[in-house]
Amino acid sequence: MINFEYSRTSSVKAALDVLAKNPGASFIAGGTNLVDLMKKGVATPQRLVDINNLPLKQISIDAKGLTIGALALNSDVAENEKVKKNYPLLVQAINAGASAQLRNMATIGGNIMQRTRCTYFYDTTLPCNKRKPGSGCGALKGYNRMHAIFGASDKCIAVQPSDMSVALAALDATVMVSSSKGERKIPFTDFHRLPGDIPEKDNNLQPGELITAIHVPVNSFNKNHYLKIRDRASYAFALVSVAVALKVNGNIIQSARLAMGGVAHKPWRLKQAEEMLTGSAIHDLSFAKLTDNIMQDAKTYEHNAFKIKLGKAAIAEAINKALQ
Numbered sequence: 001m002i003n004f005e006y007s008r009t010s011s012v013k014a015a016l017d018v019l020a021k022n023p024g025a026s027f028i029a030g031g032t033n034l035v036d037l038m039k040k041g042v043a044t045p046q047r048l049v050d051i052n053n054l055p056l057k058q059i060s061i062d063a064k065g066l067t068i069g070a071l072a073l074n075s076d077v078a079e080n081e082k083v084k085k086n087y088p089l090l091v092q093a094i095n096a097g098a099s100a101q102l103r104n105m106a107t108i109g110g111n112i113m114q115r116t117r118c119t120y121f122y123d124t125t126l127p128c129n130k131r132k133p134g135s136g137c138g139a140l141k142g143y144n145r146m147h148a149i150f151g152a153s154d155k156c157i158a159v160q161p162s163d164m165s166v167a168l169a170a171l172d173a174t175v176m177v178s179s180s181k182g183e184r185k186i187p188f189t190d191f192h193r194l195p196g197d198i199p200e201k202d203n204n205l206q207p208g209e210l211i212t213a214i215h216v217p218v219n220s221f222n223k224n225h226y227l228k229i230r231d232r233a234s235y236a237f238a239l240v241s242v243a244v245a246l247k248v249n250g251n252i253i254q255s256a257r258l259a260m261g262g263v264a265h266k267p268w269r270l271k272q273a274e275e276m277l278t279g280s281a282i283h284d285l286s287f288a289k290l291t292d293n294i295m296q297d298a299k300t301y302e303h304n305a306f307k308i309k310l311g312k313a314a315i316a317e318a319i320n321k322a323l324q
C-alpha cells in the first residue's frame, strides 16, 4: 500500500474544503471497498478524508418518502422497522449483499460508489481501461463469465456490482449531493453511467462532490421481490439479479418497476417490460414474450452467453415470487 495522508472531518463543509484543497484525495466511509483497492494498488489516493463523523446517518420517513443519510449503515437501514414495512424491496436487496459483518461497516453512500468486481480491474498486472485508461480491456477476449450483456463498449464490459443500487433504480430513488457550488439531485437511473469511451468513470458524480443522502419516493407497490442468482448461496456477487415492484389491485397489475443487476455497467432498468406488464392480469402473464423482448438487445461474450437464459428465468421467477 502507498503512503497517504489522513484527515478526519466533522462537517460537510469541512470535508468538501479538504477535498477541494487536495485533488488527489478520496472520501473514506466504511472502507470495505476502498481499503481493499488501496491494498491491491488499484486505488492510490494521496489523502483519505474520513467522513464517518459527519451528521449523515439519519433514516427518516415522511409524507414524501424515505431519506437515508449517506453514512447510514447498510445493516441499520435493512433492520429499520419502518423501512422493512414500507420498502421491502430495498431491504431484500441490501440483505442480499455481502455478509452481516460487511453490512455492519458499509455505508449507503459507499455502497452505490463501490467499484466493479471485474478481475481484470483488480489485477494490476493485467490490462484494464477502467483502472488504467488506454491499456485495453482484458475481459473482452479473456474470461468474461461475470460480465455485461447490455450497454457495454469495446473499452469495457464490466458490471456494476451493488445489489442495493438495483432496487434503488427500480424505486425511482434520487441521490442528493453537495459541493462547494451548492446542492444538486441526481435521479438514481442517471447516477451510474455506461462505459462508452471513458470507462474509468463509473458514475456522474463530479469531482469535489459528496453524496449526502438518498431519497426514495413514497410508493404503493404491494408485491415486491429481489432475486439474486450467484455461484454461492451467500457472500458472492450477482451473476444476474432482478428487482420487481408491482402494484396489484385484484388481479390486475396497475404499475410495475423492474431492474436487473449483474448485466450492465449500471443497474439496468426495464422500462419497456414495465409497460408490457402494466394492465396485465396476473394469471395471464406471457413470460416468454416479456423476457424475449427484454433480451433482444443483449450482446454476449465467450463465457457469459448463459446470462440470457438465466436472465429470462430469473425475471419470470422474480415476478412469480413477488406475486406469491
Ligand SMILES: Cc1cc2nc3c(=O)[nH]c(=O)nc-3n(C[C@H](O)[C@H](O)[C@H](O)COP(=O)(O)OP(=O)(O)OC[C@H]3O[C@@H](n4cnc5c(N)ncnc54)[C@H](O)[C@@H]3O)c2cc1C
Residues within 6 Å of the ligand: 026, 027, 028, 029, 030, 031, 032, 033, 034, 035, 036, 051, 070, 071, 096, 097, 098, 099, 102, 105, 106, 107, 108, 109, 110, 111, 112, 113, 114, 161, 162, 163, 164, 209, 210, 211, 212, 235, 236, 237, 238
Ligand atoms: C467480500 C465482499 C463481498 C461483498 N459482496 C457484496 C455483494 O454481494 N453485493 C453488494 O452490493 N456489495 C457487496 N460488497 C461491497 C460492499 O457492499 C461495499 O464494499 C460497501 O457497500 C462499500 O461501502 P463503504 O462505506 O465501506 O465504502 P468505502 O469503501 O468507504 O468507499 C467506497 C467508495 O465510495 C466513496 N464514498 C464513500 N462514501 C461517499 C460519499 N458519501 N460521497 C462520495 N463518495 C463516497 C469512497 O471515496 C470510495 O471511492 C462486498 C464487499 C466485500 C469486501
